[in-house]
Amino acid sequence: MAYQVRLLHPLVLAALGMCLITYSSFYATSGVFQSTAPGPAHIFMPSHLMTSESVPAAGNVTVSAAPTQGALSVNTTAHVPGAVAISVASEAPSNNTTTHHIAFQVIQKIPPKEQVASSAASNNTTITSSDCTEQGILTRYVYESGFDIANVELCPDLGRNLQLLIVIASAPSHKDARMAIRQTWGHYSQRNDVNIAFLLGSTKDQQLAKDLTAENKLYGDLISGHFLDSYNNLTLKTVSLLEWVDNYCNNIKFILKTDDDMFINIPKLLSFIQKHAKEKRTIFGRLAKRWKPIRNNKSKYYVSPSQYQMATFPDFTTGPAYLMTGDVIHDLYTAALGKTYLKLEDVFITGIVAQDIKVKRTHVSEFYNRRVTMNACNIQKGISVHMVKIHEQFDLWKKLLDGKTKCK
Numbered sequence: 001m002a003y004q005v006r007l008l009h010p011l012v013l014a015a016l017g018m019c020l021i022t023y024s025s026f027y028a029t030s031g032v033f034q035s036t037a038p039g040p041a042h043i044f045m046p047s048h049l050m051t052s053e054s055v056p057a058a059g060n061v062t063v064s065a066a067p068t069q070g071a072l073s074v075n076t077t078a079h080v081p082g083a084v085a086i087s088v089a090s091e092a093p094s095n096n097t098t099t100h101h102i103a104f105q106v107i108q109k110i111p112p113k114e115q116v117a118s119s120a121a122s123n124n125t126t127i128t129s130s131d132c133t134e135q136g137i138l139t140r141y142v143y144e145s146g147f148d149i150a151n152v153e154l155c156p157d158l159g160r161n162l163q164l165l166i167v168i169a170s171a172p173s174h175k176d177a178r179m180a181i182r183q184t185w186g187h188y189s190q191r192n193d194v195n196i197a198f199l200l201g202s203t204k205d206q207q208l209a210k211d212l213t214a215e216n217k218l219y220g221d222l223i224s225g226h227f228l229d230s231y232n233n234l235t236l237k238t239v240s241l242l243e244w245v246d247n248y249c250n251n252i253k254f255i256l257k258t259d260d261d262m263f264i265n266i267p268k269l270l271s272f273i274q275k276h277a278k279e280k281r282t283i284f285g286r287l288a289k290r291w292k293p294i295r296n297n298k299s300k301y302y303v304s305p306s307q308y309q310m311a312t313f314p315d316f317t318t319g320p321a322y323l324m325t326g327d328v329i330h331d332l333y334t335a336a337l338g339k340t341y342l343k344l345e346d347v348f349i350t351g352i353v354a355q356d357i358k359v360k361r362t363h364v365s366e367f368y369n370r371r372v373t374m375n376a377c378n379i380q381k382g383i384s385v386h387m388v389k390i391h392e393q394f395d396l397w398k399k400l401l402d403g404k405t406k407c408k
Contacts, residue, residue, distance in 0.1 A: 009281055014185070030226040058088070066102030068230055136306035140337040143239050149224035152248045154197050159245075159252030159326070163193035163328035164273060167241050170260040172212055177260040180390045182219065184397035188223070188266040198222050198260070199241055201229025231300075232317075235345040240331035242349075250329065258321040263385040263396045267368065269323070272383060283324050283350050285317030287363035291347070307342050317361055320369040321384035331357045375399070 128384050166189075170178055179196050189196040192395065198221055203209055216222040225240030239259065245255055254273050258264060276284070291313045293303035324332075332349060335357045342348040350361060366383040374392065376399040379385065386398065399405075 014344065024389050030223070043203050051095055054270045063107070063276075123246075135304070136340045138337070139235070139239065139339055139341045142341055143236055144226040145243055145336065147224060147225050148202060148226065149200075149212075149222050150244070150248070151216070151220055151223055154195050154221065154223075155245075155249035155253070157361065158211065159194065159249040162249070162252050163197060163271065164195075164256065164266075165245070165249055165252050165256050166194070166196045166256045166258065166264065166266075167223070167245075168196065168198045168258055168260050168262075169234070169237050169241075170200055170379055171200045172200050172205070172208050174260050175211070175215060176390050178198065178215075180393040181220075181260065185264050185266055185392045185400070189273075194266065194270070196221060199237060199244075201227045201233060201237060201240075203229060232343045235341065235343055235348050238349050239333065240343045241337050242336065245326075245329045246333045250324045253328075254326060255324045255329065256321065257319075257324070258320070258384065259386075261386065261388055263388045263393060264321065264380070265379065265400060266401075267381050268380070269383050270364070272364070273323075280361055281324055281325060281328050281358070282360045283317050283322055283354060284364045284367070285322030285350070286319055286367045286369045287315055287361055288313075289315045290345075291316075301344065303342065303344070307340055313347050314351040314355040315361055316347050316354070317367075318331045318369045319346030319350075321363075321367055322346070322350060328354075328357075332359070376402050376405040379406055379407070 004306070078117060088187050101216055113298075157164065159165065168181065181196075186196050188194050199214070200222060202224065203212070212222065212224070223240075223244055225237065225243075227236040227240065229237075241255075241257060245252060249255075256264070256269065272284075276282075293308055293313065294301045295305075296302060297304070332353055336349060336353045339348070339353055339356070342352065354361060364383070366380075366381065368382045371387040372385055374379050374385075374396060379396050379399045380402075385396065
């Protein structure tokens, strides 16, 4: 008996070994327990999950499914600020010769301008918005989209029935200037085809902020963007104008950008619009040609070579007042975000950006955009007059309505 047990023991072990070998070979060929990485696969990444917290402050981030290993790789070597490209490998053949790429841009919420990361600049130091007057940095890194006060009702039905929208750049403390306009040429906002809005930045003065809330509740004509109202941020104010129109009034025919120290002859402006109703992709105003950047760093208008290298600026329409056809707004807005920030808003928007996207700039002599003799004929002939004091608005309004003066 003991002999039989010793004899059977090796035979049993051999049989079990053969079973294990057969079992392992079957599953190895079936791929059930393969340890190698799977082949290329599609990765589903909903765009609504790409929050500002998950998007880097700068760089062109490429997320790809590797054709052979299925691993995610992040590449930040190509620097296209603000754009996030997602590349997903398709189910390619074994030779990996075909790859399908999907790319889209994510509009990210920029952090406060006081904490702008230096990854957009040429060095690695922390910068503030005031440094943009000396350093080259893309506008998207100092602009925060959105509005504290939007008043989308100012442009019903996205502007389909409006002929003209006038957006007046104003400062939070300039309530008297806004009141003077409301009581004079701003009366034309009562027309169904014309509307007027005042565009402001934010203020650190809490009492002033409360006053603005009350003013807006009374008049409903304020738009307030996410930027601190200051001279250095005038370009941000105009970019905010472009964003607002692009979002809430993108069927408007014409937009006049002007300031709160301007007198606008709206009847003359409407007559001009009627004559140029078929114009496309054009900015009208007082054209400035071959202006040179000021390189004196003590000047208020200093422009560093990091901001603009060329010896002369592109032709631009001066900032106190210019008229844009509605079809340029979207392109101006998106293109401006990708250009180096310049605080000279008229040079930047109507010169550098407009030239880049091939928008025509047309000189119109009726845009005075300067101080002129305040006689009735000048007021009746011109479209815009600059450097108008608050009390003068009422005097010019009377002269505009004066039907007795005969002008040559």
